[in-house]
Amino acid sequence: MTIALIWAQANGGVIGRDGDMPWHLPEDQKYFRATTGHHPVVMGRRTWDSLPERFRPLPNRANLVITRQHDWQGVGAQRFPDVASALASAQQLDDTVFVMGGGEIYRGAIDLAHVAYVTEIDIDVADGDTIAPELDSSRWYLDADEDWLTSASGLRYRFLRYSAQR
Numbered sequence: 001m002t003i004a005l006i007w008a009q010a011n012g013g014v015i016g017r018d019g020d021m022p023w024h025l026p027e028d029q030k031y032f033r034a035t036t037g038h039h040p041v042v043m044g045r046r047t048w049d050s051l052p053e054r055f056r057p058l059p060n061r062a063n064l065v066i067t068r069q070h071d072w073q074g075v076g077a078q079r080f081p082d083v084a085s086a087l088a089s090a091q092q093l094d095d096t097v098f099v100m101g102g103g104e105i106y107r108g109a110i111d112l113a114h115v116a117y118v119t120e121i122d123i124d125v126a127d128g129d130t131i132a133p134e135l136d137s138s139r140w141y142l143d144a145d146e147d148w149l150t151s152a153s154g155l156r157y158r159f160l161r162y163s164a165q166r
Contacts, residue, residue, distance in 0.1 A: 002096045008119035014128030036098045040090040044105045083108035106133040122156035
């Protein structure tokens with residue numbers, strides 16, 4: 001099974017503020033749908049809650065939500081108590097699973113991950129409260145990058161892919 005991490009980050013590695021993404025980048029949303037489509041996605045409950053209701057569950061994907069709340073239910077989602085059990089279940093569903101946040105979930109999966117899809121966004125978010133995991137250069141290497149592009153929203157961005165050395 002391939003375990004993939006996927007996130008978008010502002011300068012300084014900021015991936016969130018107050019439970020939301022502090023930017024609007026339609027091109028990244030399209031990239032996320034195309035990349036994760038038809039594969040299971042693993043996320044924390046706060047990430048699930050941050051999705052607009054009309055997009056929950058994310059379509060064409062098994063939605064595996066990690067929460068310590070034993071009685072939590074989400075329509076179209078499966079609840080798991082930890083990263084390990086969610087990944088074990090995902091392994092039975094597909095040969096690739098995407099971990100999509102938040103910060104604590106990334107930290108729980110990073111040592112198991114094989115690839116990371118990162119969208120870099122050229123924006124400063126001074127009050128960001130969630131930071132992307134650090135990809136240690138002794139284990140991770142950049143194997144694909146694209147030129148900087150400008151979004152319809154005016155933001156500069158680019159797509160990167162990192163692979164883990166085994």
